[in-house]
Amino acid sequence: MRFGRTLIAAALLQLVGVAGASAADLRLEQYFAGHTVATGHFGAINGVSRDFKVKLTGTSSGKHFSLREDFRYADGETDRKTWRFTRTGPNTYRGTREDVVGDTEVKITGQTARFTYLVNLEPKGKPNIVRFHDSMVVQPDGSMINNAWVTKYGFPVARTHVVFTRP
Structure with a gap:
């Protein structure tokens, strides 16, 4: 179960895109300011299937956002995880979390955030590294949908779907 739990946690927040920022571009520190809730599902090729709910709390100070x-x-x-992001440009962030290996670069294009990052599923044991490929899109109703693929050695091994809403 730890495998599935860690994959779900890692899938929740990563981002990518191109182009200059405009007034309509997504800003993570604005969208996730204060309290947000999410529901999601994780499914892996090994049969792990888990539903979950998440309560998120976002705080920012200058270019930094947690x-x-x-x-x-x-x-x-x-489980509890905390992302720490730094805004590095008009449409980019650099971020990391307890189980992320190194950093991820988040790129924003309009209302879409895309990113890819490595996660160690067994931080206290033998390393088990997978890569998440996230795409988060703000919907017309204000919700945000995150669809992510998880790969190992380039092969897809899991998928997650998460819907974020403002309470």
């Missing part, structure tokens, strides 16, 4: 994720899985298990 996003705490409090997960509750359908089986009652809980």
Whole structure:
């Protein structure tokens, strides 16, 4: 279950795109300011399938933005992860989290954030590194949908779907 839990946690917040920023471009620190909630599903080729809910708390100071994720899985298990982002340009961020290997670069294009990053699924054991490929898109109703593929050695091994809403 740790494998599935860690994959879900890692899938929630990564981003990418191109072009200069405009007034309509997504800004993570604005969208996730204060409290946000999410529901999601994770499914892997090994049969792991988990539904979850997340309460998110975003705070910012200047170019820095933190996003705490409090997960509750359908089986009652809980987990907490915290993203730390730095705005590096009009449409880019650099971010990391406890289980992320190195940093990720988030790129924003309009209302879409895309990013890819490495996650160590077993930080206290033998390393088990996978790559997440996230695409987060703000919808006309204000919700945000994150669809992510998870790959190992370039092969898809899991997928996650998360819907973020403002309470």
